[in-house]
Amino acid sequence: MVETSAVPTRNPASSSRTIDGQAVIAVSDMAQIHILNDVGTRVWNLIDGTRTVAQITDLVRAQLTEEGYEGVSSGVAADVESFFEALAAKGMVNLGETSN
Amino acid sequence: MAITSYQEFVNRAFVESRPLSAQWELTFKCNHLCGFCYNAPNGQREMATEEIKRGLEKIADFGILYLTMTGGEPMVRPDFFEIAKYARHLGFALRLYTNGYLIDDERARKLKEIHIFEVEISIHGAKAETHDQLTGIRGSFDKVISALENLQKYRIKTNLKCPVTHLNQQELWGIWDIAKKFETSISYDPVITPRDDGDKSPLGMAATKDFLVKFFSDEYKELRYGRDVAKRDDSVVRANCGTGRTSFTVDPYGNIFPCVQWRRKWANIKEVESLAELWKESEVLKHVRWAAEQIPQTTLKETEAGAFCTFCPGVAELQTGSPFKMYPQAEVVSEARLAAYNAKAPSERPAAGGIECTGV
Numbered sequence: 378m379v380e381t382s383a384v385p386t387r388n389p390a391s392s393s394r395t396i397d398g399q400a401v402i403a404v405s406d407m408a409q410i411h412i413l414n415d416v417g418t419r420v421w422n423l424i425d426g427t428r429t430v431a432q433i434t435d436l437v438r439a440q441l442t443e444e445g446y447e448g449v450s451s452g453v454a455a456d457v458e459s460f461f462e463a464l465a466a467k468g469m470v471n472l473g474e475t476s477n
Numbered sequence: 478m479a480i481t482s483y484q485e486f487v488n489r490a491f492v493e494s495r496p497l498s499a500q501w502e503l504t505f506k507c508n509h510l511c512g513f514c515y516n517a518p519n520g521q522r523e524m525a526t527e528e529i530k531r532g533l534e535k536i537a538d539f540g541i542l543y544l545t546m547t548g549g550e551p552m553v554r555p556d557f558f559e560i561a562k563y564a565r566h567l568g569f570a571l572r573l574y575t576n577g578y579l580i581d582d583e584r585a586r587k588l589k590e591i592h593i594f595e596v597e598i599s600i601h602g603a604k605a606e607t608h609d610q611l612t613g614i615r616g617s618f619d620k621v622i623s624a625l626e627n628l629q630k631y632r633i634k635t636n637l638k639c640p641v642t643h644l645n646q647q648e649l650w651g652i653w654d655i656a657k658k659f660e661t662s663i664s665y666d667p668v669i670t671p672r673d674d675g676d677k678s679p680l681g682m683a684a685t686k687d688f689l690v691k692f693f694s695d696e697y698k699e700l701r702y703g704r705d706v707a708k709r710d711d712s713v714v715r716a717n718c719g720t721g722r723t724s725f726t727v728d729p730y731g732n733i734f735p736c737v738q739w740r741r742k743w744a745n746i747k748e749v750e751s752l753a754e755l756w757k758e759s760e761v762l763k764h765v766r767w768a769a770e771q772i773p774q775t776t777l778k779e780t781e782a783g784a785f786c787t788f789c790p791g792v793a794e795l796q797t798g799s800p801f802k803m804y805p806q807a808e809v810v811s812e813a814r815l816a817a818y819n820a821k822a823p824s825e826r827p828a829a830g831g832i833e834c835t836g837v
Contacts (some may be wrong), residue, residue: 389592392568
């Protein structure tokens with residue numbers, strides 16, 4: 378379970394570029410390469426070591442709403458949280474810190 | 478919000494000529510004297526630290542993810558770690574091609590600190606006398622083993638690369654055992670190429686044809702990670718290789734080429750304003766992409782062995798004057814592959830596979 382107050386940080390061993398709207402992420406500690414889809418890429422690019430999971434969720438929701446995606450509000454929070462769980466499980470982010 | 482297929486992504490980049498990686502030859506200086514080396518220094522001044530940093534910024538702005546630092550021997554540059562750290566600061570996933578001679582405990586620790594993505598080390602024999610004979614440096618084999626110990630200690634992903642020559646062709650299993658001992662992968666490269674200035678003397682080091690036939694047979698299948706020799710599959714990407722598509726190479730003087738083998742200059746990193754614009758507009762790049770698309774339909778259709786050929790238009794041009802003309806090493810290797818393929822019962826022959834030189 379991801380705390381919405383957690384401040385995710387990227388694994389310092391990761392390198393990434395956004396190419397054609399998809400984040401390509403190489404993680405040297407794991408010797409792994411991952412490609413994220415559009416929304417996953419938005420989340421990845423919002424991880425700056427200061428924003429909380431809740432703030433990132435709000436920003437993604439706002440971006441999607443502004444771009445005219447309908448019916449996104451209800452599902453975004455659960456999707457973002459489960460996505461962070463997946464990123465953490467793959468060693469791509471650290472969810473250790475929480476913001477008060 | 479899925480994490481999607483990397484191979485699909487690479488294939489799309491290939492088809493759309495979208496570069497993902499760059500090789501930078503930081504120097505042509507080297508602490509080895511390999512007789513089969515393809516480098517051909519021309520005496521120009523190599524780029525200084527700050528010039529390289531400005532060049533790296535341009536490549537990062539272009540969206541390149543993987544940066545391979547190579548040479549010569551890149552670690553002989555006193556500013557090697559300054560450059561490597563700056564490259565990491567710019568967000569590159571860093572690869573290092575090295576002979577391993579300088580990777581002591583301290584340098585391995587520094588490589589770990591900068592989160593190097595992977596290190597590739599050349600190995601030329603399972604015995605010290607063979608390796609040292611091929612590098613021309615006594616003690617170089619012991620240095621490779623020491624480098625492997627240090628990289629393993631810091632859990633850095635390492636690959637071994639073995640150019641197969643007639644001097645080490647009987648030691649490939651011993652080299653395999655070294656790779657297993659240090660938990661690295663290994664690739665054997667049976668193609669020796671001329672020097673970049675056209676000097677063909679390295680070709681005298683090539684493995685024998687009889688050995689190559691054996692190398693591609695089932696006897697050596699384990700050393701190919703179980704892969705059978707298959708016909709080329711040009712149906713997806715429809716080009717001979719990734720030259721001018723998915724990567725490019727920068728030499729120590731800043732010249733930029735479509736790939737490490739095809740030395741047709743299309744820019745200089747010190748002078749170019751926008752890599753993105755030139756990547757689209759360069760007549761040199763347009764030509765090499767066009768040539769790479771023609772080769773499977775022309776050169777490789779001329780003989781039965783062409784279906785098994787890892788043809789390199791850069792080597793072809795260097796050696797014959799034409800990027801379309803078959804050259805002896807490609808012919809010998811493809812005939813060896815064909816012989817191995819034909820030795821199998823038709824029911825056991827594998828389906829066509831991908832191409833090997835994608836450049837990523």
